[in-house]
Amino acid sequence: MISTSKQIWKISYTVYILFVFITLSSTTEASPTYRGSYCNDTTKYEPNSTLSININVLLNSLTTNSSQQQDGYYMTIMGFGTTNAVNGLFLCRGDINSSTCEKCVTDAAQQIKRRCNNQTEAVIWYEECMLRYTNKYFKFYSIEPRLNLKDGKTVSGVDFKLFQNSVNDLLKKVAVMAAHSTTAKKFATGEVEITGTSLTVYGLGQCVTDLTSSQCEMCLGMAIGTLAGCCGGEEGASVMLASCIVRYQLYPFYNVTSSSSSGNLLF
Ligand SMILES: *[C@@H]1O[C@H](CO)[C@@H](O)[C@H](O)[C@H]1NC(C)=O
Ligand SMILES: *[C@@H]1O[C@H](CO)[C@@H](O)[C@H](O)[C@H]1NC(C)=O
Ligand SMILES: *[C@@H]1O[C@H](CO)[C@@H](O)[C@H](O)[C@H]1NC(C)=O
Numbered sequence: 001m002i003s004t005s006k007q008i009w010k011i012s013y014t015v016y017i018l019f020v021f022i023t024l025s026s027t028t029e030a031s032p033t034y035r036g037s038y039c040n041d042t043t044k045y046e047p048n049s050t051l052s053i054n055i056n057v058l059l060n061s062l063t064t065n066s067s068q069q070q071d072g073y074y075m076t077i078m079g080f081g082t083t084n085a086v087n088g089l090f091l092c093r094g095d096i097n098s099s100t101c102e103k104c105v106t107d108a109a110q111q112i113k114r115r116c117n118n119q120t121e122a123v124i125w126y127e128e129c130m131l132r133y134t135n136k137y138f139k140f141y142s143i144e145p146r147l148n149l150k151d152g153k154t155v156s157g158v159d160f161k162l163f164q165n166s167v168n169d170l171l172k173k174v175a176v177m178a179a180h181s182t183t184a185k186k187f188a189t190g191e192v193e194i195t196g197t198s199l200t201v202y203g204l205g206q207c208v209t210d211l212t213s214s215q216c217e218m219c220l221g222m223a224i225g226t227l228a229g230c231c232g233g234e235e236g237a238s239v240m241l242a243s244c245i246v247r248y249q250l251y252p253f254y255n256v257t258s259s260s261s262s263g264n265l266l267f
């Protein structure tokens with residue numbers, strides 16, 4: 001009996017060590033978190049067409065460039081000036097490092113091909129980055145295509161209206177800061193304590209880098225405007241558009257340290 005329980009202990013110990021090892025190696029190899037994608041089904045291209053080749057070259061170029069872009073952003077056009085021109089870009093979240101960015105963009109380029117096979121226009125969103133391409137163009141103020149995500153938990157212990165107003169005010173301030181950022185990235189984060197509660201709301205806003213300040217403000221404004229319809233009273237929610245993203249949570253979900261250089265604002 002004693003030797004049996006010893007053996008069992010040994011086995012559990014080995015399993016435990018294996019478990020720890022697997023957990024450790026998987027956290028260092030953290031894979032990017034997929035959130036959703038948009039494929040425009042109205043237009044498809046023929047395999048082996050010039051457009052198809054341009055899209056493939058474009059996606060390869062985005063992947064290649066992801067290891068070299070310190071700002072986490074790259075936009076390019078293939079077949080410029082022809083009828084088969086495609087433009088595309090990737091944008092990494094402003095607070096992540098370049099190795100995480102590269103991993104995310106590499107995955108995004110593969111997934112967008114798989115999920116939006118033969119589509120002339122597509123966007124894919126991850127927690128860490130987004131990637132898009134089109135043979136037309138994305139309007140910076142459009143709320144389509146869009147991805148609204150919510151936690152699925154309603155906030156409690158706080159007046160609904162007060163909570164909604166606090167979230168809105170915070171995100172609007174973050175939007176202005178992101179749009180008028182003094183760094184290359186159009187990215188900002190901020191936090192606010194809700195009056196009379198122990199709740200702190202953390203917010204993040206970011207635009208595609210090549211938008212002007214006013215375009216960025218407009219894009220983020222449109223994104224924030226969709227929150228009431230989808231996510232009123234939610235503990236956390238995100239809006240992802242083709243040209244900007246916003247998110248808020250009741251916990252710090254971004255890297256406060258790396259955000260603070262571009263300004264994690266306390267309101
Ligand atoms: C999909 O593509 C068609 C044709 O280009 C366009 O009219 C339509 O607006 C696109 N859909 C979205 C959601 O952008
Ligand atoms: C989509 O692409 C696949 C190959 O990747 C091809 O077999 C298929 O015929 C294409 N579909 C359309 C509608 O073009
Ligand atoms: C596309 O090109 C590949 C390689 O050149 C070829 O094997 C394949 O048959 C072509 N497909 C079509 C639908 O033309």
Ligand SMILES: *[C@@H]1O[C@H](CO)[C@@H](O)[C@H](O)[C@H]1NC(C)=O
Nearest residue numbers: 060061062064065066068069
């Ligand atoms: C981006 O990629 C293309 C080829 O895919 C390459 O020619 C170009 O030099 C790269 N640019 C940067 C800034 O890395």
Ligand SMILES: *[C@@H]1O[C@H](CO)[C@@H](O)[C@H](O)[C@H]1NC(C)=O
Nearest residue numbers: 027028030096097098099100
């Ligand atoms: C980049 O960030 C990830 C996730 O926070 C971390 O695991 C990784 O070690 C970082 N890499 C570098 C080179 O700092």
Ligand SMILES: *[C@@H]1O[C@H](CO)[C@@H](O)[C@H](O)[C@H]1NC(C)=O
Nearest residue numbers: 095096097255256257258259
């Ligand atoms: C947060 O950002 C700082 C500064 O860029 C960096 O040193 C740190 O490793 C980052 N932390 C995580 C968890 O990525």
